Amino acid sequence: MTTYIIRRLFQLIPVLFGVTLLVFLLMHLTPGNPAQLIAGETASQSTIERIEVSMGLDDPLPVQYVNFVTDVAQLDFGYSYRNNTPVFDEIKPRFWVTMELAIYSTILSIFIGLIAGIVSAVRQYSVRDVTIMIIALFGMSMPNFWLGLMLMNWFSIQLGWFPPTGWGSVEQIVLPVITLGTAGAAVIARMTRSSMLDVISQDYIRTARAKGVHEQIVIYRHALKNALIPVVTVVGLQFGTLLAGTVLTETVFSINGLGRLVIDSIMARDFPVVQACILIISVIFVVVNLIVDISYTLLNKRIDMD
Amino acid sequence: MSTNESILEVTDLRTSFFTEGGEVKAVDGVTFDVPAGKTLGIVGESGSGKSITAMSILQLISHPGKIKGGEIKFRGKNLLDLTEKEMRKIRGNQISMIFQEPMTSLNPTYTVGQQIRESYKIHQGLGKKEGSKRAIEMLKLVGIPSPEKRLDQYPFELSGGMRQRVMIAMALACKPDLLIADEPTTALDVTIQAQILELIKELQDELGMSVVMITHDLGVVAETCDYVAVMYCGKVVEYADVRTLFKNPRHPYTVGLLKSLPRSDRDQEELTPIKGTVPSPDEMPVGCRFAPRCPFATDLCHEKLPSLDDVGDGEQIRCWIYTDEWNGDPGVKVYEPERTTES
Amino acid sequence: MSQKELLKVKNLKQYFPIKGGILGRTVNNVKAVDDISFTVHEGETVSVVGESGCGKSTTGRAILRLDNPTDGTVEFDGINLLDLNKKEMRKMRKDMQIIFQDPYASLNPRQTVRETLREAMAIQGVVPKEERADRIAELLETVGLQPYHADRYPHEFSGGQRQRIGIARALSVDPKLIVCDEAVSALDVSIQAQVLNLLKKFQKEMNLTYLFISHDLGVVRHISDRVIVMYLGKIVEVGDKKSIFENPQHPYTKALLSAIPVPDPDHDKDRIFLQGDVPSPIDPPTGCRFHTRCPFATERCKEETPELRSTGYMAEGHQGACHYMELIESGEHQPTRETSKVRQLSEEPERV
Known part of the structure; x- marks a missing residue:
């Protein structure tokens, strides 16, 4: 197991290298000189050059890249062009908002997805099964900004149950989490169903029944643990989709999270902030998938961990 | 039948599968007895319904299958009258079952110990400590070395032979009266098969169990069984004690099976296969199911289904040849012992 | 049976690497076949028997170069197959066919029987185009199928019939050697006997040579002239059928x-x-x-x-x-271990 984790950590190195390189090149490949951007349209050539020197922009690209990585490793993402504040301070509060949104949504989608999937699988082709699967299909196909707008329209504007915007109080959390978690719940429900159906027909389930095990225990203890193995992978992949989805959800509900920050910063060509956001989101995604892979091997004893 | 009293009496058992193509009568009026303390072999080729019969006894048939009728009397009471809750108390406690694939019949995500302890928990309410103690005893009983260590291992850490031993330990945990073994050695190598069959036999003697041995292998039948029911297309065609069946088989299908079998213990000039193939469920013959492949079949055989009749000495045959209605060659010899060069 | 040596296997080794460790390097080898030598004469049936893991199937695959052997020589008709390049090997395959255990998995589900047979003939180019239709009808009849079966798909056949198609395909190119890898193991005895009889008949008629790989010793006794017994990648005993079965x-x-x-x-x-x-x-x-x-x-x-x-x-x-x-x-060397009990197991090595 330890060997496996160490090997997986080693495998992170090329991934992180790729991510940092892409993010770094992004800034250098986009048209427009950053120094010019900071100095403003009317700045003189000498001012621009001075800024370039102070920012290290006159160094050769590899040197710049190494400096960039060294800085990033110390959580130094430079200064925002817009506000001239350290990017790290800009991101920190928003990062937690987005993480809360993502985590609550993931928990919601796992919870709903598992229950719906199991209920469906236990009674394959029953009315209950078909209904759940139709709803799941809707949940998957609906664009989440549209779902967000609809929820806002019904529950905030028409019924007035929840505030339409913002983040913090319990009432404010409900609609964005539903908006963001629905697609994941649908995907997980479908995966759980097919995985459960597969497991239920396995020989060891028959063995459990032949032992006199109660049907509910057969399902929840003997089948579920095995059925979860492929579901865990889906949860990991779903988390990536979810992070992307935060951008739209945060925009719809005017939440000051990372997603909205990315959009605003792109609009304002505030490259250091964009860079840092993409970097952070990528790293989260990679780490989450590492955790998923490790829990996968913990669940599935048959995986060769060496 | 036998002088012993029977522990299990199956009468006219019918189990069907309801598919889009219609009803498939997998078990179609099966009748047999399992004498107490003895081993009954149920032998047949694929599609004969032997495994479905076994599953029906424990009512482990799931959708789209359904037990349509008949009687399964276990120690005098009809299992088909019991509620699901009462049936659960029988399974794994009074009647246990082991299966063909030891590689897939154990839950891969639980340890050997957890899986054996579960039986004790369900049927005897034992906790972890007492359950482990008993589990170790069982593993010892089935000849698994260092059982304390095995308890914490997962199935994937064991070889096929070891897994089948674990399955047997689990099945026998509550000292059942009847063990149903569904092709228990088909997936195992022949040297391991010999170990497992011997183990089942020894445990049967020690625990005084009765055994139903489901198999396609006539060698396994000859070695382990006291009585044999030969199944073809969902019906029993011949029921006899094991010596009679091998020395004086009477049903043309039984004879055909024996003549098709390549022997490892002697040289044979030629095999005599049964012609044709097993009919598919949607073109099941109306008369005797075996008539299209039977070398002796007459019009009567093609038109009317014979019943399973006593022919004396506890033997039962489902064949027109042994009835008064037989209209073919009156002196027909279904079986003539081969002249062989014994090795 | 002639005395011509059709197949000569010498010091054949087939290792499969195991990757492991942090860097995923080859840390060990599965020695599936480890230095075996044997000869098969034209027109005879040599069986390779043994339990799972003994290397019998690997041997068959290595001879046909379905895997690439690690070491040794495989001489077929005087030519070392392991020296041939892909193109030359493809030509040789005409003379060496294989029938697998699971006929279903080895037949293309989207091809009718006719297409399967025609393709086999076309690849090897042994039968002129205009004769192929007749040849297909003839082959099907030989293996006991009807001409109308030619336009059916594999899933429309029973296991025994599919195995007959597998045999027809192998025969379609007029091979010299057929490797039968557990070819009848999946069949019910009544059908198995039909297929075994068929194999014997063709051998007589076409002077075929069989390398018959099986775990079923009854089948082996019935079909073989000589028998090779393998254990863990090595040959432990070889001899004619009578010797092996009556005087092991x-x-x-x-x-x-x-x-x-x-x-x-x-x-x-x-x-x-x-x-x-x-x-x-x-x-x-x-x-x-x-x-x-x-x-x-x-x-x-x-x-x-x-x-x-x-x-x-x-x-x-x-x-x-x-x-x-x-x-x-x-009788001078007596057993050193108990062999009559099944519950006196010594500690076996850990499986990893």
Whole structure:
């Protein structure tokens, strides 16, 4: 197991290298000189050059890249062009908002997805099964900004149950989490169903029944643990989709999270902030998938961990 | 039948599968007895319904299958009258079952110990400590070395032979009266098969169990069984004690099976296969199911289904040849012992 | 049967690497086949028997170069197959066909029988285009199928019929050698007998040579002229059928034969129970690979690897790889282990 984790950590190195390189090149490949951007349209050539020197922009690209990585490793993402504040301070509060949104949504989608999937699988082709699967299909196909707008329209504007915007109080959390978690719940429900159906027909389930095990225990203890193995992978992949989805959800509900920050910063060509956001989101995604892979091997004893 | 009293009496058992193509009568009026303390072999080729019969006894048939009728009397009471809750108390406690694939019949995500302890928990309410103690005893009983260590291992850490031993330990945990073994050695190598069959036999003697041995292998039948029911297309065609069946088989299908079998213990000039193939469920013959492949079949055989009749000495045959209605060659010899060069 | 050597296998080795460690390098090898040599004469049936992991199927695959052997030579009709490039090998395949255990998996589900057979003939180019239709009809009839079966798909056939199609495909290119890899193992006995009879008939008519790989010793006794017994990648005994079945000399062969259930309730059972399971071929036991389970094993067996040899008790061409064959036969070397109990297991090596 330890060997496996160490090997997986080693495998992170090329991934992180790729991510940092892409993010770094992004800034250098986009048209427009950053120094010019900071100095403003009317700045003189000498001012621009001075800024370039102070920012290290006159160094050769590899040197710049190494400096960039060294800085990033110390959580130094430079200064925002817009506000001239350290990017790290800009991101920190928003990062937690987005993480809360993502985590609550993931928990919601796992919870709903598992229950719906199991209920469906236990009674394959029953009315209950078909209904759940139709709803799941809707949940998957609906664009989440549209779902967000609809929820806002019904529950905030028409019924007035929840505030339409913002983040913090319990009432404010409900609609964005539903908006963001629905697609994941649908995907997980479908995966759980097919995985459960597969497991239920396995020989060891028959063995459990032949032992006199109660049907509910057969399902929840003997089948579920095995059925979860492929579901865990889906949860990991779903988390990536979810992070992307935060951008739209945060925009719809005017939440000051990372997603909205990315959009605003792109609009304002505030490259250091964009860079840092993409970097952070990528790293989260990679780490989450590492955790998923490790829990996968913990669940599935048959995986060769060496 | 036998002088012993029977522990299990199956009468006219019918189990069907309801598919889009219609009803498939997998078990179609099966009748047999399992004498107490003895081993009954149920032998047949694929599609004969032997495994479905076994599953029906424990009512482990799931959708789209359904037990349509008949009687399964276990120690005098009809299992088909019991509620699901009462049936659960029988399974794994009074009647246990082991299966063909030891590689897939154990839950891969639980340890050997957890899986054996579960039986004790369900049927005897034992906790972890007492359950482990008993589990170790069982593993010892089935000849698994260092059982304390095995308890914490997962199935994937064991070889096929070891897994089948674990399955047997689990099945026998509550000292059942009847063990149903569904092709228990088909997936195992022949040297391991010999170990497992011997183990089942020894445990049967020690625990005084009765055994139903489901198999396609006539060698396994000859070695382990006291009585044999030969199944073809969902019906029993011949029921006899094991010596009679091998020395004086009477049903043309039984004879055909024996003549098709390549022997490892002697040289044979030629095999005599049964012609044709097993009919598919949607073109099941109306008369005797075996008539299209039977070398002796007459019009009567093609038109009317014979019943399973006593022919004396506890033997039962489902064949027109042994009835008064037989209209073919009156002196027909279904079986003539081969002249062989014994090795 | 002629004395012409059709297939000559010499020092064949087939190792499969195991990757592992943090860097995923080859850390060990599965020694599936480890230095075996044997000869098959034209027109005879040689069976390779043994339990799972003994390397019998790997041997068949290595000979046809379905895997690339690690070392050794495979001479077919005087040509070393392992020296051939892909194109030359493809030409040779015309003479060497294989029939697998699962006919369903080896037939293209989207091709009718006619397409399958036509494709086999076209690839090898043995049958002129205009004769192919007649040839297909003829082949189907030979294997006991009807001409109208030609336009059906594999899923429309039963297991026995599919195996007949597999045989028809193998025969379609007029091969010299057919490797039958558990070719009848999946079939019910009544159907199995039909297919076995068919194989025997073709052998007589077309002077075919069979390398018959099987775990079923009844089938092997019926079809073979000679038998090779393998254990953990090595040949432990080889000889004509009569010698192997009636006068086995290697303790493993004896145990294997004694373990087969005989369909005769009066059969005298003098069973030798081997201890535990077959060890892993990754780190096979030193010396004689069978020593961990052999009833007669001594210290010498742990250290010295026995070579195939003959003793005074053996007929011509009968060889075994055991240090003690003649001493066991004369009664001078007695068992060193209990073989009558199934519940006296020694500690087996850990499986990883």
